[in-house]
Amino acid sequence: MEELDLPDPDDPPAPPKEPQEETAEQRAAALRAQRTLKLLTVLLTVCPTLVVAALARTNPYVEPGHEGYVYERPRIFGHGGFQGTVAGPGNFGLSLFRNEAISIDMRPQTHSEAFEVLAQDDLTLQFKFHAVISIEQGSVVRVVNEYGGLDWYPRFVAEPFRSFVRDAVQQYQSTDLKTTMDDCARIVHERLERYLEKTPFKLVNLSVGDINYPLVVVQAVERKLAAQQLLAEKDTQQQIVIKDAAIEVNRAKGKAEAQRIISSTLTSHYLQHEAIDAQKKLAESPNNTTIYIPLGPTSSQ
Structure with missing residues (x-):
């Protein structure tokens, strides 16, 4: 049988072990852990409150020239429904209900x-x-x-x-x-x-x-207008031809009347007078030679 190595009661007791000193890294880690725990505690306490407050407060806005029909849209419980109206520009006001607005433009x-x-x-x-x-x-x-x-x-x-x-x-x-x-x-x-x-x-x-x-109507109207314009041009040309003919008729009438007047005034005595005047003018000219030829007894007729 194996004997146990037991301490001798007569031996003096062993001195107690001294605690080891904490290092700087251990102290920094412990400090970070404490700060993280505090931050988590704050977030768990504050964030739900902020979320609830943000969801609970609504304030619908209506633009200028509009009127808003404000109604509640229930989150979990409630019936919702009409809450009131607001004329823009403006807000309906803060409310714990989830209010929304149908904005109607009232302007023309x-x-x-x-x-x-x-x-x-x-x-x-x-x-x-x-x-x-x-x-x-x-x-x-x-x-x-x-x-x-x-x-x-x-x-x-x-x-x-x-x-x-x-x-x-x-x-x-x-x-x-x-x-x-x-x-x-x-x-x-x-x-x-x-x-x-x-x-x-x-x-x-x-x-x-x-x-x-329709295009076919537009084309027909264009053709009609073109034909009317051409007809107007022809009418104008016809009027010009008529005017020109009238001018020629009047010119011919004038010539005929002149010839009639001249013919009515050309008597034998007038012609003899004109011949004598012409002979006088010729006789006065130095470059003219006049020869008179007797024609016999019938020349006086």
């Missing part, structure tokens, strides 16, 4: 519609109508609840507006629309204004753009 806006419509003579015309419509101040609740909010124009106005234009255009011949389009626009204006009479929407102005005819 131009709404353009392009058309390709058959006229009364079955000719397809292309043109545009422009309607300027504003929204009555303070009516944002009606606009959202009754007319579709931001989609109020396509949902409530666009289709009736188009129908009024088509009905008015089809009453006229395509060749007359250039001169009667103002009457057509007046009809559409009256019908659209009457349609919007009991709504928050007000028709400010209505105008018509250029009318575009």
Whole structure:
């Protein structure tokens, strides 16, 4: 049996071990650990509070010229719904609810519609109508609840507006629309204004753009205008020829009248007188020789 090496009770006790000194690296590591623990404690305490505060506070903003329909969008619990209105520019105000705003532009806006419509003579015309419509101040609740909010124009106005234009255009011949389009626009204006009479929407102005005819019609009109211009030129040339002929007739009449007058004044005595004057002038000339030849008894006749 193996004997155990037990200390002798008579031996003096061993001196206690001295603790080892902590190094600088160990102290720095311990300090970093303490700081990290404190930072984590602060973050775990403060961050949830900040997140909750940020999510709980809302303040919707509405731009100038707009009105805002403010409603609550529940986060977890609640029913939400309408909270109030705000006129821009401005904010609804801080709230613990998650409020949002539907911003409606109340200022006059131009709404353009392009058309390709058959006229009364079955000719397809292309043109545009422009309607300027504003929204009555303070009516944002009606606009959202009754007319579709931001989609109020396509949902409530666009289709009736188009129908009024088509009905008015089809009453006229395509060749007359250039001169009667103002009457057509007046009809559409009256019908659209009457349609919007009991709504928050007000028709400010209505105008018509250029009318575009089919290419075949444009070419036919150009040919007609060219023919009319050529005809006008021919008429002008004809008038010139007539005037020239009248001038020649008057010139001929003048010559004939002159000859008649001359012929009526050329008597035998006048001719003898003119002959004697001519002979006198010849006799006075130094380079002239006059020879008289008697002709006998008949020369005096």
